[in-house]
Amino acid sequence: MNGIRTLGWMITTGWLALSTPSLTFGEPFLPQQDAQVLEHLTVKATDPVAREIRALRASLLRDPQNMDVAVSLATKLIEQSRSEGDPRFLGQAQAVLVPWLNHPTPPSSTLLLRAMIRQHAHEFDLALADLDAVLSMQPANAQAWLTRASIYQVQGRYDEARRACQPLLRLAGRHVALTCSGDIAGLTGQAATSRQMLTASLDRPGISARERLWILTVLAEMAARTGDASAAEKHFFDARSLGVKDHYLIGAYADFLLDQGRTQEVVTLLQHETRADGLLLRLTLAEQALHLPVSKNHTAELAARFAAGRERGTRVHVREEARFTLALLRDPQTALTLAQANWETQKEPWDARLLLESALAADSWNAARPVIDWLHTNHVEDMRLQQLVVQFPEEQS
Amino acid sequence: MRLILALAMLLLSTPAWAHKPSDSLLSLTVQHDRIEGRWDIALRDLDDAIGLDADGDGAITWGEVRSTHDEIAAYALSRLTITSGETHCPAQAPHQLIDNHTDGAYAVLLFTMTCPSAIETLQADYRLLFDLDAQHKGLLRLTHEGDITTAIFSQESPTRQFTISETSMWNQVQQYAHEGIWHIWMGYDHVLFLLALLLPAVLRRVAGRWEPTPDFLSAFWEVLAIVTAFTIAHSITLGVATVGLIALPSRLVESAIAASVVFAGISNLYPALVQRRRLVAFLFGLIHGFGFASVLSDLGLPRGSLALSLVSFNLGVEVGQLAIVAMFLPLAYGLRKSWTASLRGSTYRSVRLASSLATALLNSLFEHPADYRHNRAKYYRNSMSRKN
Numbered sequence A: 001m002n003g004i005r006t007l008g009w010m011i012t013t014g015w016l017a018l019s020t021p022s023l024t025f026g027e028p029f030l031p032q033q034d035a036q037v038l039e040h041l042t043v044k045a046t047d048p049v050a051r052e053i054r055a056l057r058a059s060l061l062r063d064p065q066n067m068d069v070a071v072s073l074a075t076k077l078i079e080q081s082r083s084e085g086d087p088r089f090l091g092q093a094q095a096v097l098v099p100w101l102n103h104p105t106p107p108s109s110t111l112l113l114r115a116m117i118r119q120h121a122h123e124f125d126l127a128l129a130d131l132d133a134v135l136s137m138q139p140a141n142a143q144a145w146l147t148r149a150s151i152y153q154v155q156g157r158y159d160e161a162r163r164a165c166q167p168l169l170r171l172a173g174r175h176v177a178l179t180c181s182g183d184i185a186g187l188t189g190q191a192a193t194s195r196q197m198l199t200a201s202l203d204r205p206g207i208s209a210r211e212r213l214w215i216l217t218v219l220a221e222m223a224a225r226t227g228d229a230s231a232a233e234k235h236f237f238d239a240r241s242l243g244v245k246d247h248y249l250i251g252a253y254a255d256f257l258l259d260q261g262r263t264q265e266v267v268t269l270l271q272h273e274t275r276a277d278g279l280l281l282r283l284t285l286a287e288q289a290l291h292l293p294v295s296k297n298h299t300a301e302l303a304a305r306f307a308a309g310r311e312r313g314t315r316v317h318v319r320e321e322a323r324f325t326l327a328l329l330r331d332p333q334t335a336l337t338l339a340q341a342n343w344e345t346q347k348e349p350w351d352a353r354l355l356l357e358s359a360l361a362a363d364s365w366n367a368a369r370p371v372i373d374w375l376h377t378n379h380v381e382d383m384r385l386q387q388l389v390v391q392f393p394e395e396q397s
Numbered sequence B: 001m002r003l004i005l006a007l008a009m010l011l012l013s014t015p016a017w018a019h020k021p022s023d024s025l026l027s028l029t030v031q032h033d034r035i036e037g038r039w040d041i042a043l044r045d046l047d048d049a050i051g052l053d054a055d056g057d058g059a060i061t062w063g064e065v066r067s068t069h070d071e072i073a074a075y076a077l078s079r080l081t082i083t084s085g086e087t088h089c090p091a092q093a094p095h096q097l098i099d100n101h102t103d104g105a106y107a108v109l110l111f112t113m114t115c116p117s118a119i120e121t122l123q124a125d126y127r128l129l130f131d132l133d134a135q136h137k138g139l140l141r142l143t144h145e146g147d148i149t150t151a152i153f154s155q156e157s158p159t160r161q162f163t164i165s166e167t168s169m170w171n172q173v174q175q176y177a178h179e180g181i182w183h184i185w186m187g188y189d190h191v192l193f194l195l196a197l198l199l200p201a202v203l204r205r206v207a208g209r210w211e212p213t214p215d216f217l218s219a220f221w222e223v224l225a226i227v228t229a230f231t232i233a234h235s236i237t238l239g240v241a242t243v244g245l246i247a248l249p250s251r252l253v254e255s256a257i258a259a260s261v262v263f264a265g266i267s268n269l270y271p272a273l274v275q276r277r278r279l280v281a282f283l284f285g286l287i288h289g290f291g292f293a294s295v296l297s298d299l300g301l302p303r304g305s306l307a308l309s310l311v312s313f314n315l316g317v318e319v320g321q322l323a324i325v326a327m328f329l330p331l332a333y334g335l336r337k338s339w340t341a342s343l344r345g346s347t348y349r350s351v352r353l354a355s356s357l358a359t360a361l362l363n364s365l366f367e368h369p370a371d372y373r374h375n376r377a378k379y380y381r382n383s384m385s386r387k388n
Helices: A003-019 A048-062 A067-084 A088-101 A108-120 A124-137 A142-154 A158-165 A174-187 A191-201 A209-225 A229-241 A247-259 A263-270 A277-289 A294-311 A318-327 A332-345 A349-361 A365-378 A383-389 B002-011 B043-050 B062-067 B069-077 B169-186 B188-202 B216-242 B250-267 B271-275 B277-299 B306-345 B347-366 B376-387
Strands: A037-040 B023-031 B034-042 B059-061 B080-084 B091-101 B104-114 B121-126 B137-144 B147-153 B159-163 B203-206 B209-212
Touching (some): A048 A067, A067 A088, A067 A108, A067 A247, A088 B043, A108 A124, A124 A142, A142 A158, A158 A174, A174 A191, A174 A209, A191 A209, A229 A247, A247 A263, A247 A277, A263 A277, A277 A294, A277 A318, A294 A318, A318 A332, A332 A349, A332 A365, A349 A365, A365 A383, B034 B043, B034 B069, B043 B069, B059 B062, B062 B069, B069 B091, B121 B137, B121 B147, B169 B188, B169 B277, B169 B306, B188 B216, B188 B250, B203 B271, B216 B306, B250 B277, B271 B277, B277 B306
Parallel strands (some): B023 B137
Antiparallel strands (some): B023 B034, B034 B104, B091 B104, B121 B159, B137 B147
16 A cells, blocks of 8 residues: 555545534435435335324324223324334324323323333333322233333342232233243243243133234243253244234344354344344444444444434433443443443343443453342343353352 | 233333434524524424325325425424514524434424514424424524524423523634634535645655655644645635625635645646645635635624634634644655655656545535535534534
8 A cells, every 4th residue: 555545545534533523413405306215104104004093093183082092092103113113103102192191190091001101211110100000090900010010020120020920810811920920030040940831821722923922032032041042043933923023022033143143144134124223233233243344334323323312311222322332332431331320220131241241341340240249139040141240250269 | 901912012121122212403593683493303203293205105205395395394383483582583494405314314494583683582482293292302402603502392391491692702712713623624625725735745856856855844844834824815815705895706715715626636746836835825725715704604793793703713713724734744744755655656646646636626516416515614503513
């Protein structure tokens, strides 16, 4: 390489570094042609879901006092947010419920939906408060118990979570109660028994596709945690064959593949899933492992998205941001701070893993103490976490 | 019971998958009794609110957005009420552009609000989309004489009041200096011109051949002389144009600046011109000064402190310029030997260098539609204020 080229290159890169104010906010432009497509909607107007939502909206417009219609519409929108991985639908669901939520004592069905919306927004304490109100009005509301169990589990409050699962045995199907408590038991030292029982429950008649998806996802993640890759692979395969689109499942499967080093498969799985941050993050991790040049663009894109998320003053992406900062920006110190903040709100295996990995990378062994205590106290069964923990000097003795 | 079955999947823990919830970005720049506004609203949100996808194919085209401009403007502006004192300031939104944000394409509404008198207190009442999306937020940047205030509107807090105060002198100096620094960095035609002239400063002509300068000091004095000539020249025209003694059409100025970069690049091929680089820097510096002046007038000059803002802006330009030169000089000095070797090898490489500079510039000129290149300073100022 000759000197001029080097100089030119250095000037160009220096210039670019100075001149890009922010990826999130470019200069506006005037499109040159009417036919230019600016945006693809996630749902077409002719899709059955869109029709259903439109019909519900129309009937609510005709009869704005009809709470049943409002609740059905909000439920549909929450489901939609999950399958599309798009939080806009959550805000829309909440807006539908506003007239009832503004009452001094909102009806329980609307409070329940708000609890779920708040759960998705990681406002766990507010969600629990809504659930308390629902259960004081309707102690037999199975969905409220289930949501409560799920939030307690995310918060690492396993005793309370187990207690919340119990009423489900008489209020909902046996398989629902079993999956609820089996998920917790599988994490806290009884993976073998839980896997056996959950696998057996799949044979029960009358399980809906969504419930089957739930049970299979729980099983797949549990098998992956215990190191049984072939079982995990089979559960993921069965879950994906159900034909129900679910962002959580795709993300969990991508994580499994990444851990197996099957990065090419991750690229194939996710190459068209760049809209959702969580999936773009996993795609970029795979691209980086494969040394694909596009990983640089995707890293910049993710950085811009996290920045845009911070601008609105809410932080629900902390886990993703910690993972991004550690693995793609390779800044263990910042990643550790993020992972610690994240650990304050949620305590799932991935949250523990990120804190351990960042603490190791940053040589901050004391920072990992809360996670190591959590692992010991709850007898957490997770192969990867155990492999990480033994790397800490005091755990080696 | 049906609800339970339908929602059982929602129980899995729900990490943040998706892109962010709905936001709009609103930038208001207050100038005396006028407000220049820029409002970025997601096309997806507008589609939910007023329906953009006319043919229902799931793709929103520019034609669909363009033909609904009036509806978009009416919908959005009816949900933003700005009052100065007690009086409502009506808005006009003749222009609409598009911008790509991290979560998709946004309509960019450019509007002007006129209040009856100079704005002292400004009340903003923001109601966009809250009826459709309870988690929607409006992110506001309010700019007054370079002073930036931010606020977030949400369903819970849709109104805000701002006091538009006269900024202190020191603040004003800082703000204009800051704008000056940014301008020299962002408006890269100036940087290219200067670097093209400085490239040969680490070389000297000995018996018709290029030799590396023997010592750092002589390269330093050479660079200093060129930069000084450029600075004196552009300061003169910046001042003359700002006080209104001479006014040139900005298109002409932009084209002349572009030509200056090409000229500076090519001039390196002609030893006779290389010897006269100080003169070239001075003559074209006069033109660049007009370019700076148009930025400064876009920023809006406060009445009564014209001289102060002029001097601070110019100071900022010099600081930004010095930073670039400080990076360039050691780098070029370090590379000068390998560089002369390759120059000696053939003139082909120097032609390539000159032409690459010219190409970079031509790209910068033609990659954007001319009508907003014209207003470039204004746009990047808006985007800048958003960043801060």
